[in-house]
Each structure stands twice: as structure tokens, then as C-alpha cells.
Amino acid sequence: MTCSAVDQQQLDLVRRRVFLALFIALAVALHTFEALLPNPLPWLRIGLANILALTALFLYGVRALWLVSLGRILVGSLVLGNLFSPGFLLSLSGGLLATLLMTFGFRSFAPRIGPVGVSVLGALGHVTGQLLIAWLLIVRHSSIWMMLPFFLLFALISGMVNGIAADMLIESLRKHPALDRLQDMVER
Amino acid sequence: MRRSDWLQRLTPFDRKLVLLLALVVLVTFLLPFRQEKGQRVVVSSGEKILFVAPLDQDRVVDVPGPLGSTRLQIAGGGVRVLSSPCPKKICIGMGEARNRGDLLACVPNRVVIRIEGGADQKGSYDLLSR
Amino acid sequence: MLGRPQIVILLLLLLAGLLWWRGPGEPQLHSRTALIMGTIVEIKAFSADEVQFDLAADAAFAEMRRVEDLFSSQRPKSEIAQLSAASGPFKVSKETARLLQLGQRIARLSDGAFEMGLGRLIRLWGIETDKPRVPTEQQIREVLERIGPEDLQIDGTIVRKADPELQIDLGGIAKGYAVDRAIDVLGEGGLRSAAINAGGDIKLLGDRNGQPWRIGIQHPRKPGAVLTTLPLADRAVVTSGDYERFFIQDGTRYHHIFDPVSGRPARLCQSVTVVAADATTADALATAAFVLGPIKGLKLLEQQDGVEGLIVTATGEVVQTSGLQRIEP
Numbered sequence: 001m002t003c004s005a006v007d008q009q010q011l012d013l014v015r016r017r018v019f020l021a022l023f024i025a026l027a028v029a030l031h032t033f034e035a036l037l038p039n040p041l042p043w044l045r046i047g048l049a050n051i052l053a054l055t056a057l058f059l060y061g062v063r064a065l066w067l068v069s070l071g072r073i074l075v076g077s078l079v080l081g082n083l084f085s086p087g088f089l090l091s092l093s094g095g096l097l098a099t100l101l102m103t104f105g106f107r108s109f110a111p112r113i114g115p116v117g118v119s120v121l122g123a124l125g126h127v128t129g130q131l132l133i134a135w136l137l138i139v140r141h142s143s144i145w146m147m148l149p150f151f152l153l154f155a156l157i158s159g160m161v162n163g164i165a166a167d168m169l170i171e172s173l174r175k176h177p178a179l180d181r182l183q184d185m186v187e188r
Numbered sequence: 189m190r191r192s193d194w195l196q197r198l199t200p201f202d203r204k205l206v207l208l209l210a211l212v213v214l215v216t217f218l219l220p221f222r223q224e225k226g227q228r229v230v231v232s233s234g235e236k237i238l239f240v241a242p243l244d245q246d247r248v249v250d251v252p253g254p255l256g257s258t259r260l261q262i263a264g265g266g267v268r269v270l271s272s273p274c275p276k277k278i279c280i281g282m283g284e285a286r287n288r289g290d291l292l293a294c295v296p297n298r299v300v301i302r303i304e305g306g307a308d309q310k311g312s313y314d315l316l317s318r
Numbered sequence: 319m320l321g322r323p324q325i326v327i328l329l330l331l332l333l334a335g336l337l338w339w340r341g342p343g344e345p346q347l348h349s350r351t352a353l354i355m356g357t358i359v360e361i362k363a364f365s366a367d368e369v370q371f372d373l374a375a376d377a378a379f380a381e382m383r384r385v386e387d388l389f390s391s392q393r394p395k396s397e398i399a400q401l402s403a404a405s406g407p408f409k410v411s412k413e414t415a416r417l418l419q420l421g422q423r424i425a426r427l428s429d430g431a432f433e434m435g436l437g438r439l440i441r442l443w444g445i446e447t448d449k450p451r452v453p454t455e456q457q458i459r460e461v462l463e464r465i466g467p468e469d470l471q472i473d474g475t476i477v478r479k480a481d482p483e484l485q486i487d488l489g490g491i492a493k494g495y496a497v498d499r500a501i502d503v504l505g506e507g508g509l510r511s512a513a514i515n516a517g518g519d520i521k522l523l524g525d526r527n528g529q530p531w532r533i534g535i536q537h538p539r540k541p542g543a544v545l546t547t548l549p550l551a552d553r554a555v556v557t558s559g560d561y562e563r564f565f566i567q568d569g570t571r572y573h574h575i576f577d578p579v580s581g582r583p584a585r586l587c588q589s590v591t592v593v594a595a596d597a598t599t600a601d602a603l604a605t606a607a608f609v610l611g612p613i614k615g616l617k618l619l620e621q622q623d624g625v626e627g628l629i630v631t632a633t634g635e636v637v638q639t640s641g642l643q644r645i646e647p
Contacts, residue, residue, distance in 0.1 A: 033333065081368070109201060117202035120209055146289075149217040156213055160198075160206065167197040240547065240645050312645075313534030313547045314362070314526060317557040317591060318518035 015178070020056060020064055027052040027072035032079055044151065046158040049076070050122060053099070054115045054166035059173060062103050069099045089137065090130045097129030098122040115170060116163030123159030127151045227288075229267050230302045230312055231260070240312050243267070243286070243303070253297030260301065272297055345511070345527060350375040354382045355390075355493055357517030363504065364511040364527045374507025378500040378514070385496040388414065389488045391437055392446070398486050402437055405482035415475045421491050421602060425467035428606035428618055433578035435469045437485025445574045450565040452572065458581035465578055489574075494556055494601025497521045501597075518557050521597045525551035532645065536561075538588035538630050545630070547645045554597035558604040559589035577609050586611030588630040593642070595624050603627070612637050 027049040034045050049072050057065035073095045077083040102122040105113055131148060198206065229241050231251050241247065243265050250257045256273035266286035269279045272294045279294035285303050292301040304312055345364040348371040352359050361378055365371040388411075390396045397414045410418070424432045438461035444450040464481040471478040497514055501521045504512045512523040513531055522531050530549035537543040538559050548555065560583070564573035577584040590608040594600040603625060607615030612631045619627035619639050626642040638644075 036333075085368070112199060112201040113205070114197070114199035114202045116198045117205045120202075120206055124209060149213065149219075152213040152216055156206070156209060163202075164194050164197050313532040313544060315360075315513055315515045315520050315531065316518065316534045316536055316544070317515075317520050317555045318536030318559060318562065 016060060016064075020060065020067055023052040023056050023068050024071040024075060027068060028075045028079055031072060031076040035080055044154055047123060047126060047162060048165075050098070050119060050126075050162050051166045051169060053102075054119055054122075054163065055169050055173065057102065057106060057118065058115055058166075058170050062106060065102060065106075066099060069095055090133055093133035094126040094128075094130035097132075098126035101125035114163070115166040116160055119163030119166060120156060120159035123155040123162065124152060127155040228304045228312060229260075229262055229285075230304050232300050232302070233298045251299050253294070253299050255297040258294050258297050258299045267292065267301060267303070269294065269301075272299075347527075348372075348375075350379075352379045352382075354379060355386050355496060355516065357493075359500075359514065359516040361500070361504070362513045362515075363509045363523075365509060370508050374504050374509050374512075377507055378503045381499050381503045382496045382516070385492065385499055389417070389492040389495070391440075391485070391487045391489075398488055401477060401479075402485040404479075407476050407478045410475055410477055412475060415472060415477070417488070417491065417495055417598070418470060418472055418477060420598060421488070422467060422470060422472065424491075424599070424602040424606055427622075428603075428610060430465075430467050430578055431609040431615075431618075432490060432602050432606035433465060433467075433469075434486055434488060434491070435465050435479075435481075435484045436576055436578060437487040438483070439576055439578075439581055440487050440489070440574075441485070443572070443576075445563060445565070445572075450572070452567055453581075462578070462581050490558075490605035491598055491602045493517070493519050494554070494597035494599070497554070497597040518559075518562070519554075519597055519601060520556070521554040522550055522552055535591050535628065536589070539634065545636070546628070548593065549643060549645055550593065553593050553595065554600045555591065555593050556597055556600040556604045557589055557591040558608045560587070561589070575605060575608050584609040584611075586632055587615065588632060588634065590615060590627065590629050592619060592625060592627045594622070594626075599625070 030052070031049040034048055053065055053068045053072065056068040073088075073091055074083075077088045077091065080087075082088050099122070101124070102118050105118045105121040109117070128148075131145070131151060135145065195203075227243055229243055231240070231249070233251075233253060241249065241262060243262060246263045247261075248270070249260045249262065251260060253273075258272040258274075258279070259270040260267055261270045266284040268284045269282070269292060272279050274294050274296040276296075279292060279297075279299075282292045285292045285301060288303055290303040293299065345366045346368075347362060347364055348368060349360060349362045350372070351361075359379065359382060361375045363371055363374070365374075387393055388396055389398050391398055391402065393399060397410050401408050401410060401414075418434070421432065421434045425434065439458070440446065442453045442457055442461055464484070469480045469484055470486075471480070493516055497516050497519050498521060500514050500516075501512065501523050504514070505523055510524045511527050513526075514521050518536070520533060522533075525531060530551045533548045533550050533555050534544040535546050535548065535555075535557060536559065537545045538561050558575055560571070560573040560575065562574070564571050564583075566572070573583045575584050576582065587608050590604045592600040592604040592607065594603065599622075603619060603622065604627075607618055607627060607629060609615075610618060612629045612635075616627070616629055616637055616639065619625055626639045628636065628638040628642060630636050
């Protein structure tokens, strides 16, 4: 049985779609799980869902990153039931700034930058984006920026943790036969 | 997983980036944020607000708690604890509170003293009737 | 060590545990605002279920809009506008009749200081428009003819005006009524701890999740500041002030609370705050006391059972009824 070149390409495309859908689903699951954890400061989350976004980025490129990030935010809000609520706006603004910074980091510095570096940029962006919207729309009082240093520190650490986890995931996925021929699929 | 393993997962660039960002974060800790002058003293016990008073009127207040009475002095735009029935008197040692957000507390007697202030601060009421 | 299946089971147990623990949910403070009756209306309530809150708030806002449509003198189809236009006896709904009767009771209690027939006077001053003006004494005299607590005769649901030209304006009582109705709707919607603030007219349902609600009273002369704070639950608070709607002409400030005797803005108070069981009564009493002034007005408030109040006189002095509880200052 011969496999023509076209078939192989289509196969890869389908495989990519399936995996990205899986990543989004996993990201939503992690996001929901995190929301259930007891937490004195509900906005401050480790952001485990980002692990999947990072994986998508390093395996499939920038477009995949946006897909998984935005997909996770939208579906996650549907699942948690806070679509279009202030919580959703915070999640969206944080996610947007984070994904922007991650895109910038990846495009400008790959292959020198690794998942940890990108993750840290994303985490800092996320926290800043959230504070920005919280300041503009909810609190409207400059004293909210007093929390910035603590949030940034937390983001730095959680960014590193997520990055390391993502690195481990990426490594083991790359070795897996289901994801070979990735070199052709990574776009800028 | 050995300790050095996780470091291996950072590329040389990553390490420099993280160090740089850590520096940035450190700097934000040191930035002075506008210390606004306080306007009100809010004394609470647990969730309950016992007493609110303006900072610009000198007075001495006795606040009741499970251990007894904690005495506060509001003078010269600040508030301090004069006496308290707690064993270690940490609250007295906390000194004076005068800026918005400053906090004094006598934990054993469950007394918390907060400074609120600023014209646009909605600190001490839930709704405004006007 | 734990094999993979064991880890999965452990994680599932953990997840189940978390779901069970987080199950019922802590009641949280929710807030919604809407623009109704020309002012910002805010509803705050504690609820473990955000959907329940949203539905109740929507219903409350809808009810307020219904009340606005019923009693507004600016909407030609409202019952009040039709009543104003009618020259002979006019049949109103039971709801309108009840409100008019309550208003008339307070008009009698306050010797006419609270007056529902000032429609022509208000139009004369143009205070609701962008071109307010100071009318002449002659013009004022014309529109004050036959104004008084008996200018309406209410027989069940039939209303007769003593003067066929009388124009009704329920500005001093309708917002309070709307707020009362809104709280009723919130209660029907399952909420137990709620507060509604319609541009300063406040009604509380229950307390603030175990603590009294802290109601700040606006300082009549210092925009950012609070005069005092009242700890309240299950009560209504309405403040009438000379600082809300006014215009300035030739250096004099003309505000929207008219003295039915002189036909001009009442000058004896800067603001009046009334605490009562319902906002309709509080609204009408606040208007009446404002017109009556600190001495007669305070007396009126003291005389009413279950009513407390605070008056800031024209010179800035604060007087209050004997039963009023304040959180200092």
C-alpha cells in the first residue's frame, strides 16, 4: 500500500487538530480544577492551564498558542459559568496580555528561549493584564497597584513551575511516535 | 528528580531572562507608593465594626474585648494603643498608625485598628444616601 | 510506590472531595446597576447562587421601570399624566389609589408641606428641563390656587381633583415606592440579604450577611464626604437635599424641593434624612420635613412611630430624632 504525499499532509493536519482540541480540553480541565482549590485570593492562580498553551506553542507554533489560550478562556468560562461576568473580563485581559508577551518572546528569541522563559513572560503578563482591567473597571483606585509587587513575584515563581512542567511534557511528547514529523508543522 | 534537574530545563537564555525579571520585580517592591494621609480610625473586633472616629479630633477611647478594655489615644493625626490587658503588649509596641492602610492590632483582645481615608475612599460605609 | 492507576484514583478522590467541600458555596456579594427614573440604581445582595441574583435583579429593575411608567408625569400614557389631564372624576388602578392615599395622609400630617399637586409649579420653574428659570410672583400665585392636602378626593379607585387644572407630580414619593416594590421582588426572588440604592433612596432587605448595613449620609456641602454612618437592617433611608438638582441664577441657588406655600425652593434645611420601615413613607416624610424646616420637621418625624431622622439646618447644624443610632461621627 502506497501513501501519497498528500495523504500524509492531511493526516498530519488532522492529527494537529485533534491534539490541539485535546490540549484545549485538558487546559479547561486544569483551569476548572484550579478554580475549585481553596484559595484566599481567588484571582491569584498558578495557571496550570498554561502548561498546555506552552506545549501547543513549542510543538505547533504561535497560531496554536492563540488557539489553545483563547479556547481555554472561552470554554473555561462556559464551564465555570462566568461568561461575560467581571471574572471573565479579568481572565480575558490577563490571558490576552500573557499570550501577547509569549508570542513576542517566542518570535523574537526562539530557539534560544525555552518554555520556562516564555512561561515566565506569560505569567507576568497575565497578572499585569488582570490588575490593569481590575483597576480600570472595578476598583478605580490607584491603591490597587500596591499589590503589584506581590502579584509579580507570585507570577514569576508560578511561571517557572509551569514552564518546567511544560518542558517535561514537551520532551515526552516529542519522543512519542504519534507526534513525529513535527519539524514540518512548527510555524513562526 | 534531582535538585539540579529542574535548572537543566532552563536554557541559558531562560536563566538570564528570569534573573532580569526577578530584578524588575524586586524594583517594584521598592517603588514608593503615595502614602495618603489617613482620615478615619476604624476599630473592629472580628467582623464587627465597633467604632469609627475622625483622625483630626483628639480623644481617648476604650475599646471592649474578651480580655478587657484596650485604651486608644487619637492625637496629632495618629492613633496609638495606650494600654491593653494582653500579656505581651505587642500592640503598644506597634507604635502609631497615621497613614491610610496602617494597621494596629491587639490579637489576644481581638481589637483591630485600621486607618482609612482619602476623599474617594468608600471604606466605612456600604451605601450612600444622598 | 504508587502505580499509575492508584494515582489516578487518588486524584479522582481528591477532585470528588474538593467538589463536595466547595459544593453549596459561600454567599458572595453581588452587585448590578441600571439607569432608571433618571438615576443610577444599584442592587447589592448576598447570594450563593449568582444566577439567582441575576434573575432577581432583572425582575427588580423591570418592576421599577413598570412603576416609573405608571407614575411618571413625563410619560403621557402614565396614569398620573392621564389623571392630570382629566377634568372630571378619573378611575385609577388600586395601586395608584393606594399610593395617592398614602401621599394624602402625609400631606395632612405635614399640614400641606408634602404636596402632590405641584405639577404646574414644577413645569413653571422648568427644573426638570435644561432651561430652568425663575418665574414671577404672579405666575407662581396662579399655579398655587387651591393647592392643599384636600386638593384630591379619593373614593376607592375614583379620584376627583378639587381644581380641574390640577397637575399631579409624584416626584416626592414615587421613587420611594419603586424602591419598596423592587425590594419585594428581590425577596420573592429568594434573596434574604439585599440592599437597593436608587440615587440615594435606599431600602434594605435583611442585614449584611450577619452585620448591619452601614449607610453613609452624604454631607450636604462637601461632595466627597460623609456626614455620619447609620447601622441599619430591614429599613429604608431616604435623603432629600438641596444639592442634587438645582440651577443657579444671579448668584442664588434654586433647588427642586418646593415649598407649596411660597411656590419657591424651601430654604430652611440643607438636607433631611429619614429612616422608616418603607421607602415610600421615608421619601414623602423627607420631602415634608425639608419644607417644614428643622423645628417643625423634626417634630413631625418624632411624632411618627418607627420613624427616625436627621436634619441639617440651613446653617449647617445637625439635629436628629431621639431614637437615631449613629456610628460616629
